[in-house]
Amino acid sequence: MxxxxxxxxxxxxxxxxxxxxxxxxxxxxxxxxxxxxxxxxxxxxxxxxxxxxxxxxxxxxxxxxxxxxxxxxTHGALKEIKVLRQDPEELVIEVEAGVPAPKVARSVARLGYQGAEFMAGIPGTVGGALAMNAGCYGRETWNCVHSVLTMDEKGQFFERTVEDYEVGYRHVALKNSAKHTATPRFHPTKEWFIAAKLKFINDPLLQGQKMIRELLARRVATQPLGQPNAGSVFRNPSGGFAAQLIEKCGLKGLREGGAEVSHKHANFIVNTGNATAADIENLIDRVQQRVREICGITLLPEVRIIGNKVG
Ligand SMILES: Cc1cc2nc3c(=O)[nH]c(=O)nc-3n(C[C@H](O)[C@H](O)[C@H](O)COP(=O)(O)OP(=O)(O)OC[C@H]3O[C@@H](n4cnc5c(N)ncnc54)[C@H](O)[C@@H]3O)c2cc1C
Missing domain, CATH: 3.30.43.10 (Uridine Diphospho-n-acetylenolpyruvylglucosamine Reductase, domain 2)
Incomplete structure (x- = not known):
């Protein structure tokens, strides 16, 4: 590289x-x-x-x-973390959008506060986590947000509070605006996250560092981390799990060119070495179609797909 x-x-x-x-x-x-x-x-x-x-x-x-x-x-560019307030009850930090989420998890745990552990296993940046409302094991990014700093295409900055956004499962939208959408085939946004003020609690009963170790071990055991992937491909349908549906339909190991539905985690598609984006997108479409035919449920992609097709 x-x-x-x-x-x-x-x-x-x-x-x-x-x-x-x-x-x-x-x-x-x-x-x-x-x-x-x-x-x-x-x-x-x-x-x-x-x-x-x-x-x-x-x-x-x-x-x-x-x-x-x-x-x-933003990764490698917007990389500052600053402690704004640290008192016995609460920690407030300002994190720039390009900081990797696992670094936030480690920094918060090291300072002795809790609530960021879930970020340890999310291999993206804080900006991506804000855009996706990334989460796992019962916590989501916007649970931690105090406020955000955004910038639009003209270079204008905005300080925004949580109340300015409609926030849901892998969904974040500026209220009264179509700027951020959760559509499966994603279009460029007009306002981006530059930094966020994040708040965390101090609960001596929770042991942040230990929780991070356990959470990472769980991921190694259940996810195909040795092969290129993008985490969960589909959003979980309400009341169910995409991985269970895909597995039930017998789709583990299904291939399209160099792309394969992971044998280890059915909601992951891995690049076995030479997959093209078309292989991956075609496999996403095939999985979606088979699950719809067999289970009557339309799975919606969680991954963002952008750019032009060839030809
Ligand atoms: C092994 C693995 C495990 C994963 N586990 C989880 C998990 O447990 N939970 C989970 O939610 N996700 C998970 N993911 C998915 C992914 O890590 C998260 O969605 C992450 O938050 C994406 O961050 P990123 O910086 O990589 O974003 P990118 O992939 O670079 O971008 C994703 C989207 O966010 C937008 N975006 C990025 N930065 C900004 C910004 N500064 N302002 C506005 N928009 C921006 C992009 O335009 C794009 O639309 C996993 C992925 C992998 C590979």
């Missing part, structure tokens, strides 16, 4: 190097800002105003025909 220096604009950058599925097309332009100020100047200096802001690409499929827009990567 080629290392991208912050502040460097690249043309025709292979997105397979920036998404956890390790597949997909090119971004016409790809930028990793130096920091928040540099991001602001970059955005203001662009005539073309359609951007894709990404974090670690752990929930993202870029089609093989690539992206005609500019991709901005």
């Amino acid at each position: 080629t290392y991208l220096y912050p502040g460097q604009l690249r043309n025709n950058e292979p997105m397979s190097q920036h998404v956890s599925w390790r597949a997909g097309g090119m971004a016409e332009r790809f930028y990793v800002p130096l920091n928040r100020q540099d991001l602001l100047e970059f955005v203001k200096g662009q005539s073309q105003s359609v951007f894709h802001v990404i974090g670690l690409g752990s929930n993202l499929l870029v089609r093989d025909g690539g992206l005609p827009e500019t991709v901005i990567q």
Whole structure:
């Protein structure tokens, strides 16, 4: 993998190097800002105003025909964590969008506070976790949010509170706006997360570091972490689990080119080595179709699919 220096604009950058599925097309332009100020100047200096802001690409499929827009990567750029308040009851931190969620989990646990442990196993950034309301084991990102700082395509900043958003299961939308949607085939947003103030509790009965170790061990045992994947492909339908439905339909091991429904976790699709984005998307469609035929339930993708198809 080629290392991208912050502040460097690249043309025709292979997105397979920036998404956890390790597949997909090119971004016409790809930028990793130096920091928040540099991001602001970059955005203001662009005539073309359609951007894709990404974090670690752990929930993202870029089609093989690539992206005609500019991709901005926050990971490696917006990376500051600051303690704003630390008292016996509560910890409040400000975290920039490009900070990996597991780093938040470790930092909070190290300071002796609880409530961030679930982030330890989510291999994305805080920005991605805010956009997705990422969560597991009964907790979600927006449970921890005090407020967020966002920026729009003109480079204008906004301080927003939780009340400004409609927040649900893997769904975050600015109220009275179609800016953030949970549609299966995702379109670029017009306002991005730059930083968040997150709050955590101090409960001596909970042992953060121990919980993180247990949670990670559980993931190693149940998820195909040795093969490129993007976590759970489908959202859980109400009252059920996508993985159980896929397994019940006998779809573990189903293949499309180099993409395969994982034998270890039925809601994961793995790249066995040479999968294209089309292989992965076709497999998503086949799984969706089979589950609909057999169980009468339409599974909706949790992963975000962007870019053009080839041909
Ligand atoms: C092994 C594995 C396990 C996983 N386990 C979980 C889990 O337990 N729970 C869970 O919820 N998810 C899980 N995921 C999925 C993924 O890690 C999360 O959705 C994560 O929050 C995505 O963060 P990211 O930085 O990688 O986002 P990306 O994949 O880079 O982007 C995802 C979406 O968020 C948008 N986005 C990214 N940054 C910003 C920003 N700053 N402002 C606005 N929009 C932004 C992107 O445009 C895109 O639409 C898992 C993935 C893997 C590979």
